[in-house]
Amino acid sequence: MFEKLKEIAVRYDALQTQLGDPSVYGDADRLRVVNQELKELSPVAEAFSAWEWADRRLRETEALLSDPELRAMAQEELPEARAEAERLEAALKPLLLPRDPDDGRNVVVEIRGGVGGEESALFAASLFRMYLMYAEKRGFSVDVVNENRTELGGVKEISFLVEGDGAWSRFKFESGVHRVQRVPETESAGRIHTSAATVAVLPEAQEVEFAIDPGDLQIDTFRASGAGGQHINKTESAIRITHLPTGTVVECQDERSQYKNRERAMKVLRSRLYEAELARRDADQAARRRSQVGSGDRSERIRTYNFPQSRVTDHRIGLTLYKLDSVMNGELDELIDALIAADTAERLRKQEK
Template identity: 70%
Template sequence: MLEKLKEIALRYEDLQAQLGDGAIYGDSTRLAAVTRELKELEPVVEAYRAYTRARERHRQARELLHDPDFRELAQEELTASQEEERSLEERLRLLLLPRDPDDDRSVVLEVRGGVGGEEGALFAASLLRMYTMYAQTKGWHTDIVSMNETELGGVKECSVLVEGTGVYSRLKFESGVHRVQRVPETESGGRIHTSAATVAVLPTVEDVELDIDPKDLQIDTYRASGAGGQHVNKTESAIRITHLPTGLVVECQDERSQYKNKDKAMRVLRSRLYEMEREKQAAQTAAARKSQVGSGDRSERIRTYNFPQGRVTDHRIGLTLYKLDSVLDGGLDELIDALVTADQAEKMKNGARASDET
């Protein structure tokens, strides 16, 4: 590990030198690449430098143990430096874990009502509110692309752009089936019903990252439906894009501008095509998926929200929290932190196993 850390520190210094060369500012592509790599390496290098300082303190404290005048002080310093070394070593092992290249991306969040009819749609609306409130606590920007609602305010299906730093790294564990157990407002007998909604979290991609042939697209315009006054009746601003090779269809009617709707729809289409390619690659290397917390498969039940008991249970890690109201108000960090920790632990275990085999 130390040899790898030395290489990373040298690479970091080289990148800093490149950034100090005025010529780089004339090449925006190179500048962006160097800046991005520096940002990625910085936490590793900072932890490594702190680790080497702790090791040096450890060495000096050991030498002072032989001096009767400083033995007590040296023992205190030795204990403190050892604890710091162990803590930093653990942090460095985490930082050196293979990183998901999509972690820094924004996402397209898709929520659909599932089993349970109207109750499933109402629960989907609750999930959409939960994620929107969570995004607000993180300072992320949310933008509805499309929304298909029921008469009672439920959500049949919706797509939302969630933009910000590290959005995918936090929300990627939310893909799957979310189950709710509660007494529906429409239920006169007070019986608990079980219904569900599905969530998909798709990393966004830029034009340059995914080449889509315009000949593969069928683009239709139509009049937006729903609220909107005269605009609804007079302007064909809504967009429907069909990707002919795959049959994927994306619609957007949220904006009054046809251009803006088309731009949003294309972002969703790119994300879905990118996700299809990711799933294809994952299927080819199925063993690698075992290192993740759950498979991310949308058919997999990942979490249950039990209203009578006020609890939320994540089935992948066996975590139950008796704070349902807080979670539904956007308090997702405790759940997500636990999922991230479990994912890291699994990766470290797999890394250790791979090292033993070699």
Template identity: 65%
Template sequence: MFDKLEALETRLEELESRLAAPDLYDDPANAAKLLRERNNLEPIVAAFREYKAAQHTLADAEEMLSDPELREMAQEELAAAKGDIERLSAQLKVLLLPRDPNDEKNIIVEIRGGAGGEESALFAGSLYRMYSMYAAKRGWTAEVLSASETELGGYKEIVFQIAGEGAYSRLKFESGVHRVQRVPETESQGRVHTSTVTVAVLPEAEEVDFYLDPKDLRIDTFRSSGAGGQHINKTSSAIRITHIPTNTVVECQDERSQHKNKDKALRVLRTRLYEAEVEKQNAAIAADRRSQVGTGDRSERIRTYNFPENRVSDHRIKLTLYKLGQFMDGELDDVIDALVTADTAEKLKAQESA
């Protein structure tokens, strides 16, 4: 481990020297790449330097033990240094865990109503609001890419992008089935109904991640449906793109501009195809990309939202909180932090077994 840390420290020094060169910024893409690498290395190297300092303190304290006048102070420094070394050693093991290459990416979230009809569609809208509020709290942006609304204001399906540093690292464990237990507004006898919604969180694929060959695409235009007033009767601005080799179909009709709808549809299509390719590769090598915290499978029930009891329960880590109202207002960090911690612990366990 320490040979690797020495190499990373040397690499950080090289990066800092390179980033100080004015000519680097003639190539913005390369400069951005080196900046990201430096930012990733800085916390690891900082902890390593602190670890080495603690080792020196330990050695000095051990030398001082032979001096009767300094023994008491030496024992205090010795104990503090040993504590620091133990803490930093554990911290470095976590920092050296392989990083998910998608962690810093923007995400595309797909929410679909499941069992429960209109109540499910309404809860899909509640989840969209919840994630949008969480994004706003973190200074991220949320943009709807496509949506299919119901008469009562819910969503049969809504697809949106969340853009911000680390969006995937924080929300990647949200994929799966979300179950809601509450009394629907349309329920006259006050009975609690159970409905489900599926969520998929995908790292947004950029053009460099997945190339779409124009020859593989069929692009159709049609008139928008739903809200829009007279506009929908005049122009064919909605876009449907079919990826012929996989028969993957994406539609977008949220914008009045055909060009904007096409751009949004291509972003969703590229991301879906990229995710499918990644999943295929993971299955082929039986990699445990998503830890025991959850497989990310959309058929897996991951969480229950019980409104009568003001309770949210994450079944993967057996965590229950009685503050559902705050949770639905985007205060997700208690659960997300616990999921990240559980995932890290599982990766450390796998690393130690290996």
């Protein structure tokens, strides 16, 4: 491990030196590559530097034990010096795990009402609001690609783009069945109902990475419409794109411009096909990404939102929080940080086997 860390430190210093070279600033592409690599190596290099300092302090303190005059002072400082060195060494290990290459990407999020009828559609709308507020707190932007609303304001299905540095790293564990337990707005007797909605999170694919043959596309235009079939657009600006080889269909009717709808629909199509390609390349990784989205059945849940008890439970890591109002208002960091920590611990365990 320490040999690898030394190599990273040497590379980091070399990149820092390159930034002082005037020729680098005259080459925009080279400067971008250098800055990107520095950004990736910086956390590891800085953590290694801090550990080296702590390790040096520990060894110097241990050396003082042989000095009769300084032994008492060294014995007093030794536990703290050892604890600090061990803490920083433990912090280094996760930094050496292979980085998810998609972590810096934008994401496409798709939410669908599952089992539970209108109540599941209303819950799907609540989940969209939750993610919208969370994205805003993180400084991400959100663009709705397509939505199918119900008469009561629920969501049968909705697709949206979340754009911002690290969006995938924060959203990737949200894929799965989300279960809700609450008294529906449509329930007059006050009985608690259980329903569910599914969430799928896909990394946005770049055009340069995944080429789509235009000849494989069937593109149809139609009039955008709202709940109950009421037309919200008198021109055929809505777009439906069908990828003929796979049968994948994407619709976008959020914008009044046919060009913008087509552009957004292509982003979603590209991401879906990219995800399918990743699935073929690495079934295990794809399974983790999808995180058991399943059929939308309540029993396949990854998380439960219990409104009467103001409780949210993530079943994958056994974490329960009694702050449901905050979570539904986009305060998701505690849940997501815990999921990231659990994933890191599991990958470390496998690496050490």
